[in-house]
Amino acid sequence: MKEYLYTGLLDKAGSLSIQNVILNFVAACILSLMIYISYRVSHSGAVYSRKFNVSLVMLALVTTLVMNVIGNNIALSLGMVGALSIVRFRTAIKDPRDTAYIFWAIAIGITCGVSDYIMAGIGTFIIFVFLVLFGVVRDNERIMIVMKAEADKVEDIDKEIASFFAGKAVMKLQNVNKDKNAAELIYEISETILKKREKANGSFVPNFSAKVGIKSVSLVRQDEEINQ
Known part of the structure; x- marks a missing residue:
């Protein structure tokens, strides 16, 4: 038993040839380009990061390198696990989809590192099609309505907002200073509902800016590109 374990720990018969x-690296490069294309298609605006996209390709290649080094050597695999266990990652993930891309890159590196090209190719093709079709899905964009008004007109404004949006606007902040006769009101509404109500009742900002007691009206987009 001891001889078997000793042989398993030191056996280097699984070392790969240069060819x-x-x-393995050529296959990893080709498949990781699929990641690059998929990430570029499914991300846009401030969410897209060229550095992160290139890092995904590098992650697949590095994982392939690690798998080539380990091969079937148990001692090296245990040592690699111990070395990686001390690494602490502090990279902030902007988008939940980025986690899936990271695991995808690692999976390509592992499968190419063990020369399982069929599994790597089929898996990459399926994931690529899925992410291209569904990766462009966006969260429902939210609009923040910021209003500055006179304190004694808050109740009337609140009723006007409820009437204009048919009760769909959500109160997020109501800050009233009666001494200065000033108030700040913040409502949240979905962009879809805002557009529908504007078609039915007219443009929101010009409509409410003209009302008595309202000093200013601002619309702030709260979408996935800035709401991190």
Whole structure:
């Protein structure tokens, strides 16, 4: 038993030839380009990061390198686990989809590192199609309505807002200073509802800016590109 364990720990028979190593890296490069394209298509605006996209390709290649080094050597695999256990990642994830891309890159590196090209190719194709089709899905964009008004007109304004949006606007903040006769009101509404109500009742900002007691009206978009 001891001899079996000793042989398993030191056995290097699973070492890859230079041709296999090169082939593994070529396959990883080709498949990781699928990640690059998919990430570029499914992300846009401030969410898209060129550095992160390139890092996904590098992550697949680094994982392939690690798998080539480990091979079937149990001692190296245990040492690699111990070395990686001390690493602490502090990179902030902007988008929940980024986590899926990270695991995808690691999976490509592992499968290419063990020369399982069929599994790597089929898995990459399925994930690529799925993310291209559904990766462009966005959260329902929210609009913040920020209003500055006179304190004694708050109740009337609240009724006007409820009437204009048919009760769909959600009160987020109501700050009233009676001494200065000033108030700040913040409501939240979905962009879809805002557009529908504007078609039915007219443009919101010009409509409410003209009302008595309202000093200013601002609309702030709260979408996935800025709400991190």
